[in-house]
Amino acid sequence: MKLDRRLVIKILEEKIKSEGIVLGSDILKVDSFLNHQIDPFLMSQIGQAFAEKFSHENISKVLTIESSGIAPALMTSLQLQVPMIFARKHQSRTLNEEFFSASVYSYTKQTENQIAVSKRFINPGDRVLIIDDFLANGQAVQGLLDIINQAGASAVGVGIVIEKRFQAGHQLILSKNLPLVSLASIDRFEDGQVVFSKQGETSHVN
Amino acid sequence: MKLDRRLVIKILEEKIKSEGIVLGSDILKVDSFLNHQIDPFLMSQIGQAFAEKFSHENISKVLTIESSGIAPALMTSLQLQVPMIFARKHQSRTLNEEFFSASVYSYTKQTENQIAVSKRFINPGDRVLIIDDFLANGQAVQGLLDIINQAGASAVGVGIVIEKRFQAGHQLILSKNLPLVSLASIDRFEDGQVVFSKQGETSHVN
Numbered sequence: 001m002k003l004d005r006r007l008v009i010k011i012l013e014e015k016i017k018s019e020g021i022v023l024g025s026d027i028l029k030v031d032s033f034l035n036h037q038i039d040p041f042l043m044s045q046i047g048q049a050f051a052e053k054f055s056h057e058n059i060s061k062v063l064t065i066e067s068s069g070i071a072p073a074l075m076t077s078l079q080l081q082v083p084m085i086f087a088r089k090h091q092s093r094t095l096n097e098e099f100f101s102a103s104v105y106s107y108t109k110q111t112e113n114q115i116a117v118s119k120r121f122i123n124p125g126d127r128v129l130i131i132d133d134f135l136a137n138g139q140a141v142q143g144l145l146d147i148i149n150q151a152g153a154s155a156v157g158v159g160i161v162i163e164k165r166f167q168a169g170h171q172l173i174l175s176k177n178l179p180l181v182s183l184a185s186i187d188r189f190e191d192g193q194v195v196f197s198k199q200g201e202t203s204h205v206n
Numbered sequence: 207m208k209l210d211r212r213l214v215i216k217i218l219e220e221k222i223k224s225e226g227i228v229l230g231s232d233i234l235k236v237d238s239f240l241n242h243q244i245d246p247f248l249m250s251q252i253g254q255a256f257a258e259k260f261s262h263e264n265i266s267k268v269l270t271i272e273s274s275g276i277a278p279a280l281m282t283s284l285q286l287q288v289p290m291i292f293a294r295k296h297q298s299r300t301l302n303e304e305f306f307s308a309s310v311y312s313y314t315k316q317t318e319n320q321i322a323v324s325k326r327f328i329n330p331g332d333r334v335l336i337i338d339d340f341l342a343n344g345q346a347v348q349g350l351l352d353i354i355n356q357a358g359a360s361a362v363g364v365g366i367v368i369e370k371r372f373q374a375g376h377q378l379i380l381s382k383n384l385p386l387v388s389l390a391s392i393d394r395f396e397d398g399q400v401v402f403s404k405q406g407e408t409s410h411v412n
Contacts, residue, residue: 001348031324032327036291036294036323036327037291037324037327038291038292038294039289040284040287040288040290041284041287043280044284055211063412066272066273067272067273067276067292070276071275071276074246074249074277077246078250081246082246083239083243083245084243084244085242085243085244086242088242089345117242118237118243121242121243167297
């Protein structure tokens, strides 16, 4: 079953409003359906929405980072009928020549992680779609782009479940001329409430 | 599309034989389709196979541990139409009273992790199905059972994609009279090759 994408976005926004918890100036906790407990029906619809938006991009791999990116990336890859890869995070472990690796700084946790993808799974010629649950400062996407670049593959777009448009990641991706689809786009937090961007879903796809 | 469960097991065994890499005496690396790169079609079939086996158990939640358990657990929960929860791993972080937590020792990595699940997501009365990618010594399952117990909920079964039957986890689960379904059951490694259990899929379901 596939719902219309507009309806999926509506459901997602309603879930964020009713279950999301705003913490401080820039953190949104949505652990009841997105990144601790997961609503599999909504996640399936999210995957179908991304697959529809990127269906003409001839994608060969879907790439994300553990752990929260796995669910939306898996559902997208199922629809696109291509493999999904999740980059592994390591705080310090010495990486070897079997892996492409990149550094990702987390502003939330104030930690630097190495992320790694086996060289066997991304090859020159691959057309890679990046999927993640959140877009904030764009550090995770930046790290994945770095890995795609090392592999000699092409990044063909970025699909984000929830973007905080007021942080740097949104502009960072657009500045690279990368197609960006953010299903829920948050303009700002106001009195502990989420205010969505007026223009709705971010969609910069050719 | 749903394949017959016997065929799913056959495909899984063939994938293990052709792509799995045996390391040392007890490690099987299957990162090409199960826990780094993921085959979404196979994962979907695995989810349907678990859902079929546990369809009469009136399950209300599917529980796993990040990261490798997320994909099979998500696909199972989608079929069962119930929420999926993945326990978070923390090497040291101080946990607070918002979480149920347990210790999980990893023989492979020789590290002790705390796993945690928010108290909001498992309640008394919940009937919980545990799903994981691998069963070796059963430490992960043990930790999840501990959390289910703290919540006053019931564990109704365990679904495992690949079990190493020669390690302690298999007997540990059966000794608790818990229904266990292991799709691929490995009897032993011989000359770097995988030998599957003669009786095939482990299935101890009422």
